[in-house]
Amino acid sequence: MTLPSPRTTAGAAALARIVAAPSSAVLAFDFDGTLAPVVPDPRDARAHPRAAPLLRALSPLVRSIAVVTGRPAERAVEYGGLDSVPGIVVLGQYGRERWEGGVLSAPDPSPGVQQARDALPELLKDLEAPEGIWVEDKGQALAVHTRRTADPEAALDLVGTPLAELASETGLLVEPGRLVIELRPGGADKGVALAGFVAEQGAESVLYTGDDLGDVAAFDAVERLRLGTVAGITVCSGSAEVRGLAERADLVVDGPDGVVELLAELAAALDGGRPG
Structure with a gap:
């Protein structure tokens, strides 16, 4: 080799x-x-x-x-x-x-993660998010995956701005990834x-x-x-x-x-x- x-x-x-x-x-x-x-x-x-x-x-x-x-x-x-x-x-x-x-x-989970956890179901319902969107609860962070939807890129675009606004409201950061947007604490x-x-x-x-x-x-x-x-x-x-x-x-x-x-x-x- x-x-x-x-x-x-x-x-x-x-x-x-x-x-x-x-x-x-x-x-x-x-x-x-x-x-x-x-x-x-x-x-x-x-x-x-x-x-x-x-x-x-x-x-x-x-x-x-x-x-x-x-x-x-x-x-x-x-x-x-x-x-x-x-x-x-x-x-x-x-x-x-x-x-x-x-x-x-x-460390102990950030309070902002719990706030976002509570708000996410209603947010996705209001967006009429497509079937297949899935929220992965990591304990210290929350990840919204779109890979399993019919049009993953369109679904990612749909949730991008609302998730950024939610992150701002709860003091979290937005971490984009491969067909996923994660909300996590800073630091x-x-x-x-x-x-x-x-x-x-x-x-x-x-x-x-x-x-x-x-x-x-x-x-x-x-x-x-x-x-x-x-x-x-x-x-x-x-x-x-x-x-x-x-x-x-x-x-x-x-x-x-x-x-x-x-x-x-x-x-x-x-x-x-x-x-x-």
């Missing part, structure tokens, strides 16, 4: 440092669209079958492995089989939650979560892989880190639905299949690596 060639000098330098000194590297990943294929109902999402075995192979070789996701941390652990990966840390709800070693740390994003984790680990290099608009903040964090002493590479799990992130990435792979191939190639490149 041969590692792919990043298209940027900074990305190539970071990948080379990870291979040369893996014990000082953090490998971090989004979940949906990255480790797991996107599916019509997010409750049906499961990690690629090769993801957890490959993360297990990499875990003893690097400083740390993290999953940074908008999902509740425990749900990502369950859907990804991540509790089988020694030492993995899952930063859920954009970093508001932390799962490590079977223990979950999370946390994937960039803050990733940068904090890299600093905590004392890492000298970081690889971050994502697929959607919520990962832009993490890409920004990698770019800021490499202005200092941390080498960083951004990887996009590419798809036909989301193209903007690919334009920012140092390396683009073909969806979750491409992500696991990259993990296998990285495991093979590191001393003692055993690709799955």
Whole structure:
């Protein structure tokens, strides 16, 4: 197996440092669209079958492995089989939650989330929202999905402005995604979560892989880190639905299949690596 060639000098330098000194590297990943294929109902999402075995192979070789996701941390652990990966840390709800070693740390839910939860049913009824719109209650946030409607893009346009107004009224932020709009508290994003984790680990290099608009903040964090002493590479799990992130990435792979191939190639490149 041969590692792919990043298209940027900074990305190539970071990948080379990870291979040369893996014990000082953090490998971090989004979940949906990255480790797991996107599916019509997010409750049906499961990690690629090769993801957890490959993360297990990499875990003893690097400083740390993290999953940074908008999902509740425990749900990502369950859907990804991540509790089988020694030492993995899952930063859920954009970093508001932390799962490590079977223990979950999370703040109390924002009062604005409860206000939005109470208002959403009437809002969707007044909009005459089409059949198939589904509200995912994440506890710390609420996500309105349109993927299962007859015309997902039209449904997304229908609810976009009213959801933005509701967010403003309840003190929440709007987080757009792949045929989903999420209402969540401020004060946390994937960039803050990733940068904090890299600093905590004392890492000298970081690889971050994502697929959607919520990962832009993490890409920004990698770019800021490499202005200092941390080498960083951004990887996009590419798809036909989301193209903007690919334009920012140092390396683009073909969806979750491409992500696991990259993990296998990285495991093979590191001393003692055993690709799955």
